[in-house]
Amino acid sequence: MLQFIVIRFIQTIPVILGVTLLVFSLIHLIPGDPAQIMAGEAAPEATVEAMRERLGLNDPLHVQYGRYMSSLLQGDLGQSVRTSRPVMDEIQPRIMITIRLAIYSMIVSIILGLVAGVVSAVRRYGVLDATLMLAALFGFSMPNFWLGLMLIKLVSIDLALLPPSGWGTWQQGILPIITLGTGGAAIIARMTRSSMLDVINQDYIRTARAKGLKERVVIYKHGLKNALIPVVTVVGIEMGMLLSGTVLVETVFAVNGMGRLAIDAIRARDFPVVQGIVLIFALIFVAVNLLVDISYRYLNKRIELN
């Protein structure tokens, strides 16, 4: 197990290197002169030159990347073009908001998804199963930003039950969390159902039933426990959807998280901030996947390391 963790950890190093290279390259993918665009269309040549100098764009690419990496290792993500503050200072107060939003939504996804999936599997081909699976299909065919808008209209405006925007009180949290969690719940429900059905047809479930165990014990103790293993991998993928989904949901509900900061920075052509946020999101996601792989391995020791 320890060996697995170490190997898996080492495997992420080239990925992280690749991610930094891609994030670094972003600014060079800008059609035209990035310094001109960040300084503003009408900026005089002197200002543009100053911007170029400030971002180090005059140096050869490999020197730029080397400098980028060495700052990165010291926790320096560069400077915001808009506020001249370090990018890290811009992002830091917002990271936890976004991570909380994503984690709470994940919890909602898992609970709703598992319950719906198990109920569907137990009542397979029944009316309840059909209804739940149709709802799940809608759930992941729906753009989350639209669901958010509809919830604001219905719950906040028409029924005046919850605040339409902001973040801080638990009332403000409910709608964004439901909005973000719905798509994930739908996918987990489908995955749980199919995984449960696979398990229910296994020999050892028949044996458990033949032993005279209560149906509830068979389903929850023997069935669900084994059915959960493949579901764990979906949770990892889900976390990626949730993390990036915060960009849309934070925009809809005016939550001051990292996602909203990203959109503000894009609108202001503040590329160092955009780069920083993209990098942080990717690093969080890489870490989550590492955790998921390790827990998957823990849950299912039969998997051999490639």
Place this chain on the structure above:
Amino acid sequence: MSDLAHGTQDAQVQAVKGSSNWYLIYKRLKKNKTALIGGYLIFFFIIVALIGPLFTVHDPLRVDYSTRLLPPSSDFWLGTDHNGRDIFTRLIHGMSITLYIGFLSVFVGMVIGVPMGILSGYYGKLLDTIIMRIVDVLLAFPGILLAIALVSVLGGSINNVIIAVGVFSIPGFARIVRGTTLAVSKLEYIEAVRALGASDLRIIFLHILPNIVSPIIVQATIRIAIAILIASGLSFLGLGAQPPIPEWGAMLSQGRSYMFDHPHVALFPGLAIVTVVLAFNLFGDGLRDAFDPRTRV
């Protein structure tokens, strides 16, 4: 139940079944009602995209403040937006944009991802390692984020959305194709063909490609649904199609400020997105069942 082993097994079963059984697949697909509904809906949407605009009576772009924010009526079936434009007309005109982005971006992802997967699975070794590390890097960006990052530097336009969503679709194709190629190239008859002196190119095009078509088609169908969702999200954020283009995500973005008093401006573009995405998901589900009845995710 190892994921990889499971996938390989499926692929082998699929490969043995072969793609010569198109008739069987068609029969299975016909029995699957939800898939049929999805298929017919997609067909209908394509027709609407192609000839729908010819039948609309209103102008999708002309601003007319005298008809501003009207509720649905017999004149304006789904009401009008803040610029007095008929929403139904705009949705019909937007259909081709939505499908164009969906199909083309997935095509871009397929054209790059499929060869990557074949090379990786067929040649293995160093090439496999390099290609799969690239795929890992692309997958390290959660969900829509890579597309957002690309569009933010390239600039907001329909073509840039297609590029961004296309790049986002590459790893999905590369991974699936690598897995199936790996499984197929281990089959005995491929060994036999190779022993007969067939070139790699011949083996890939005549023997491997036909065997991996079905997972590619399933993947493409589901990817179109995701691509449409992501593209509408980009436009909603103001990073994709720009006003006054009647792109559905952009319509939602603009309708947002007016939806509290006039919910129809946000309701209908969203429903349009849901319906189209749903159709592709239904069809994709059905195709997967038809190609391989053993997987029922």
